[in-house]
Amino acid sequence: MSGFSEQVYALVAQIPQGRVMAYGQMARMLGMPRAARMVGWAMRNCPDRLPWQRVVMADGSIAGGGYREIRRAMLEAEGVPFLPDGRVDMAACQWNGPKNDESPQKGI
DNA sequence: GGACTGACCAACC
DNA sequence: AGGTTGGCCAGTC
Numbered sequence: 001m002s003g004f005s006e007q008v009y010a011l012v013a014q015i016p017q018g019r020v021m022a023y024g025q026m027a028r029m030l031g032m033p034r035a036a037r038m039v040g041w042a043m044r045n046c047p048d049r050l051p052w053q054r055v056v057m058a059d060g061s062i063a064g065g066g067y068r069e070i071r072r073a074m075l076e077a078e079g080v081p082f083l084p085d086g087r088v089d090m091a092a093c094q095w096n097g098p099k100n101d102e103s104p105q106k107g108i
Numbered sequence: 109g110g111a112c113t114g115a116c117c118a119a120c121c
Numbered sequence: 122a123g124g125t126t127g128g129c130c131a132g133t134c
Contacts, residue, residue, distance in 0.1 A: 004130060024117050027129085034129045036116040041131065043115050055115085063115040 004035065005042035011098075012046075015054040018079040019095040020088050022058040029097055054080075054095075060087035 007030045015021055023043075024036035032038065039055070040063065046052045053071035055063065060083065062068040062075075076082060081089040095101065 022117090023115080027116085032129065034117075034127095036118095036129080037114060038116090038130045040115045041113090045132090046115090052115085057115090058117060065115055068115080 004030065004032065004038050005045065008039050008042040009047070009050055012043075012050050012052055012055055014098050015051060015095050016101060018093065019101075020054045020056050020060075020075065020080060020090065020093045021095045022056060022090070023063070024058050025094070026055070054078075056088050056090070058090075060085075060090040062088070 008026060011026050011029065012021075022036075023039040024033070027033060027035040027039050043050075043052045043055060043063070053062075053064070053074045057063055062072045064071050072082075072086075075088065080093050083089050
């Protein structure tokens, strides 16, 4: 309830399949432009049901301690496009939020 | 009760 | 172009 993490969980839970978000991006969306660490902290305590695999770093790198490789495979399975660098194609999959749940590049 | 840490980010040398 | 530091909130020692 009264907690930043609650908002984070709620937002992560709304991320559609095949779409990703960045820590800082979500923090901004929740009104805390510099609380990216808090998002990370919340994810550290993330419930198993939370699809936090869709939460990546601002540059598209996968976060998640030792499980990041597993999460990357899950994202690939969801249809998230990856760059040859091994990072998520943020330009194509970064989710704009529940109010703009469309591709940033509509004509892709 | 104070200080440090933390799945990050961006500004600043 | 790359490394360092500051910053935010909350939880832990």
